[in-house]
Each structure stands twice: as structure tokens, then as C-alpha cells.
Amino acid sequence: MDKARIKERAEEVNSRSLDFQLSHAVAACNVMIIEDFKVRSQSEREDLKQKILVASQRKDESEVQRLREHIGGLKKPSRIYVEYCNIPEDSGRVVKTEDNHLVISLPLALAEKSRDEAIVYNEKGVQELRRRTAHELGHVILHFDKLMNQTGLRGSLDLGPDEDIEANIFTETLLELRRNRNATLASQGFYSKGIL
Numbered sequence: 001m002d003k004a005r006i007k008e009r010a011e012e013v014n015s016r017s018l019d020f021q022l023s024h025a026v027a028a029c030n031v032m033i034i035e036d037f038k039v040r041s042q043s044e045r046e047d048l049k050q051k052i053l054v055a056s057q058r059k060d061e062s063e064v065q066r067l068r069e070h071i072g073g074l075k076k077p078s079r080i081y082v083e084y085c086n087i088p089e090d091s092g093r094v095v096k097t098e099d100n101h102l103v104i105s106l107p108l109a110l111a112e113k114s115r116d117e118a119i120v121y122n123e124k125g126v127q128e129l130r131r132r133t134a135h136e137l138g139h140v141i142l143h144f145d146k147l148m149n150q151t152g153l154r155g156s157l158d159l160g161p162d163e164d165i166e167a168n169i170f171t172e173t174l175l176e177l178r179r180n181r182n183a184t185l186a187s188q189g190f191y192s193k194g195i196l
């Protein structure tokens, strides 16, 4: 994929994710994949309606019935969920569920490292968690079709090395945009001190 296009998509996520808490970026990506779905399914729907019209003019009732069922069965938009589970600390993945949603799995051990003993944010842990989430969101935004066509439980782990390079470009772009924007917000007095 064109590097400029990857950066453009990361910019779109950034512009929708407020100050980019992890949940904001996930919500922004959720909105984007639902909007993409509407655009795609709209042309498919219109195409099917046209075919129904032609079939009903031919008085081909069984074809009309078949096409109506096809419209009814069009997939619903996917949503993104995040879970923390017992997977190796250096891993992470995004997997399609049977009902076409996407689950980002992140290591529980890493989530635990994002807080210290007093349950205060541990900066390094949070940054690593954010980086890992951004990488999987990169796969969602850049490799959506490939993820949706995958079977099995490895999800993004079965994408190729090129896809990982692309997800890393997406991650770096998104995190840099976030740093820049939050620095601007801090200079305007929105934050009292450094932002994680």
C-alpha cells in the first residue's frame, strides 16, 4: 500500500480520536469501518434492487424471492472489541469472530504493567500498550478485507511481513500525530503537565 495513503488513514484516526486515550482510537476506528461498510453495502444493495426490478418485470418470482433474501442477509457492520488475555507479553493480534466482529487481544501482563502498585499510570507500560493497540488498529484500517476473509484464530498473526511493515508505519504516524496534538493542547493550557 502507498505510504502516503497509510499516513492519510492514520491522520483520519487521529483527527477523530480526541486526545487519544486508547478507547478513543478504538472508537474512531469503529466509526470508520462502519462508514466504509455503509458505502460498500449501499452499492451492493442498489445493485440487488435493480436486479429485483428486472426479475419482477420478467415475472420470475423465485428469482425475486432469492434476491430479496440476499438483501436481507447482507452482513451487518463489524465492531471492534478489545480483550486482555493470557498471551505472551510480546504478542497481540486482531481476529474476526464468527459474526464478523473484530477482537483485538492484548497481553494481560502488559496491561498490568501500565499501572504501578498504587494503580497510577506507569508511563512506559502505557506507551507500550498504546503502541501495541495502534499496531492492531492499523491492521483493522489497512487490511480490513484480508482480516474478514481469514479463517482460524490467528487473525492478524497470519498476515504477511509487508502488512506488519504497513501497520508499523500506521502506528508511528498515529503516535507522532498524537504527541504533536497533545503538545499543542498542553501549550494552550488544556493539560497542567506532561501527557502520557
Ligand SMILES: [Zn+2]
Binding pocket: 135, 139, 156, 157, 163, 164, 167
Ligand atoms: Zn501485525
